[in-house]
Structure formats: C-alpha cells, structure tokens
Amino acid sequence: MEHLLLLTPNSYDFMSKPTSRSKIIIKQFPDGENYVRIPAQFHGKAVTVIHRCYPGQDRSLIQLLLILRTLKEGGASRVRAIVPYLPYARQDKLFLKGEALSSKIICNLLVKSGCDELITFDCHFLKKEGTFNYGGLRIRNISLSKKILSHFKKRLYSPKIISPDEGASYLVAKEADWGVMQKMRGTYSKGKTIYRKPKVEVRFDVKGKDVVIIDDMISTGSTMLKAVAACKKLGANSIRCGASHGLFLHGSLKRLKRAGAKEVIVSNSIKSTASKINILDSLGGML
Ligand code: R5P
Numbered sequence: 537m538e539h540l541l542l543l544t545p546n547s548y549d550f551m552s553k554p555t556s557r558s559k560i561i562i563k564q565f566p567d568g569e570n571y572v573r574i575p576a577q578f579h580g581k582a583v584t585v586i587h588r589c590y591p592g593q594d595r596s597l598i599q600l601l602l603i604l605r606t607l608k609e610g611g612a613s614r615v616r617a618i619v620p621y622l623p624y625a626r627q628d629k630l631f632l633k634g635e636a637l638s639s640k641i642i643c644n645l646l647v648k649s650g651c652d653e654l655i656t657f658d659c660h661f662l663k664k665e666g667t668f669n670y671g672g673l674r675i676r677n678i679s680l681s682k683k684i685l686s687h688f689k690k691r692l693y694s695p696k697i698i699s700p701d702e703g704a705s706y707l708v709a710k711e712a713d714w715g716v717m718q719k720m721r722g723t724y725s726k727g728k729t730i731y732r733k734p735k736v737e738v739r740f741d742v743k744g745k746d747v748v749i750i751d752d753m754i755s756t757g758s759t760m761l762k763a764v765a766a767c768k769k770l771g772a773n774s775i776r777c778g779a780s781h782g783l784f785l786h787g788s789l790k791r792l793k794r795a796g797a798k799e800v801i802v803s804n805s806i807k808s809t810a811s812k813i814n815i816l817d818s819l820g821g822m823l
Pocket of ligand 1: 700704751752754755756
C-alpha cells in the first residue's frame with residue numbers, strides 16, 4: 537500500500553525541504569476560524585500527518601480534527617497522526633466532582649475524527665512506553681529518555697540519575713544509579729489559573745555527585761526548580777536537567793540556569809533554544 541507523509545506548517549521544520557506534495561495548507565478566515573486544504577492525492581493511501589499541537593493547543597487541535605476528517609472522508613485507507621506533545625494530557629484524574637477528564641475527551645475526539653493511530657512521545661497519562669488503547673484511541677507512546685540520557689552520559693562519568701516523581705520514574709528506572717524524589721502536590725490555587733504547587737523531598741545521597749534530573753516535561757518549571765534547589769542544598773557537584781517536552785512557562789529556562797542547572801535540554805517536540813533531541817530519530821522506520 538502506498539504511504540504518504542504530510543506535514544502542517546508548524547511541523548515543516550521536521551523535513552529539510554517539504555515539497556508541495558507533503559505540505560498541508562492551513563490559513564485563517566477573517567474571523568479567526570481555521571481553513572485547511574490538503575492538495576496531495578491521498579485516496580487509497582496510508583497517510584501519516586505530523587502536526588505540533590503546542591503552543592496554541594486549542595487552535596491546533598481543531599486543525600488536526602479538520603485534517604483527520606478530510607483525509608478519512610477523502611478515502612485515505614489509514615490515518616496516523618504524529619503529535620509530538622499531546623496537549624490536555626495532564627488532567628487524567630478527577631480531583632473535584634464535575635471536573636472534565638480532558639485527556640480522555642481529547643482522545644475520544646481524535647478517534648471520532650478518523651485517527652486510526654496516534655504516535656506521541658512520553659505522554660503524561662501513559663507513564664510507560666508501548667502501545668495502548670485510551671479513550672478508544674490506539675496510541676503508540678515513544679519514550680525519549682534513552683536519547684536524553686545518552687546526551688548526558690557522553691559528558692559525565694557515572695552520573696546520579698533521578699526523576700522528580702513516581703510518575704516519571706519509568707524514564708530513569710533502567711539506570712545503574714538512580715533515584716526517585718518524593719513529590720507531593722497541594723490543593724488547587726485560587727484565582728483563574730488552576731495549579732497545584734509541588735513540594736519535593738530528596739531521600740538519597742547526592743553529595744559530591746553529578747546529578748541528572750529527568751522528567752517528562754518542564755511546564756512552569758516549579759517541579760524542576762524545586763528538584764534543583766534540593767540537590768544543590770544536599771551538596772551535588774553539578775546538576776543538569778533533561779525533559780522530553782519544554783514548555784518553559786514563566787521564564788523557567790532562564791530561572792533553572794540561574795538556580796544552578798549547568799545544562800537544560802529537551803526535545804524539539806516544542807521548539808526552543810534548549811531543543812537538542814530530535815524526535816524523528818526515535819521513530820525508527822515508521823516514516
Ligand atoms: C508531573 O507529574 C510531571 O511529570 C511534571 O513533573 C510536571 O508536569 C512539571 O510541571 P511544572 O514544570 O509546572 O512543575
């Protein structure tokens with residue numbers, strides 16, 4: 537079966553020279569609504585679409601739904617979406633009565649729009665590598681932890697590898713010298729922005745060690761900043777941070793460096809100056 541790879545404008549950079557055959561056109565109507573056009577011939581073909589859904593997650597998700605349905609109704613035989621960072625994955629538990637379980641709702645929407653398979657990286661609610669069915673959607677979750685760790689191992693002799701919480705422990709669990717910090721989150725903050733502040737505790741020895749802290753994402757940076765501060769206080773020789781996804785809200789990349797992180801790296805799932813790992817290198821022969 538013929539296979540076709542398509543990219544949306546926010547993902548063109550994944551290919552050195554995207555051709556008109558591989559480009560999806562996305563524009564906005566004057567009122568801000570999305571216009572999507574897929575010029576390539578895709579009838580009867582197995583199609584893979586690469587589309588970043590961050591930043592601008594609400595807009596990007598709508599674009600993806602329009603693309604998927606257009607492909608399906610236009611006769612694509614199989615539609616696969618590569619969404620490097622899956623938004624709305626963090627509300628995978630309900631804390632208060634009546635909350636929306638956004639992780640599941642988004643997956644439901646993708647499958648109903650014609651997505652046969654979603655490929656994503658270190659998805660927050662899956663917490664391990666592999667193929668899953670979540671909210672009716674087939675998801676292949678690929679971990680970037682090996683690539684991130686090998687970046688640091690090339691620079692350090694016998695580092696202490698740690699994750700800031702249980703949820704991210706699968707990222708480091710295969711390492712010889714590793715540990716998991718204890719992370720507790722408080723209750724929801726007041727006001728319009730909803731957030732639960734983290735508190736971390738290091739219960740193992742990092743004194744004199746070169747520490748590498750690995751997490752699935754750096755969002756506001758609170759978790760990583762607390763982890764860096766704790767390791768510094770306990771006398772770590774050096775501290776480096778790696779994460780699959782770098783949202784770097786509230787200037788957290790600069791704040792991490794100011795707090796003492798010698799290096800901070802993330803993948804290009806979201807583009808930033810700290811993007812050192814290319815997600816395409818982890819896709820094997822899938823493209
Ligand atoms: C939480 O469970 C995740 O693994 C990350 O630790 C968290 O989402 C990072 O968020 P922030 O940077 O806002 O602390």
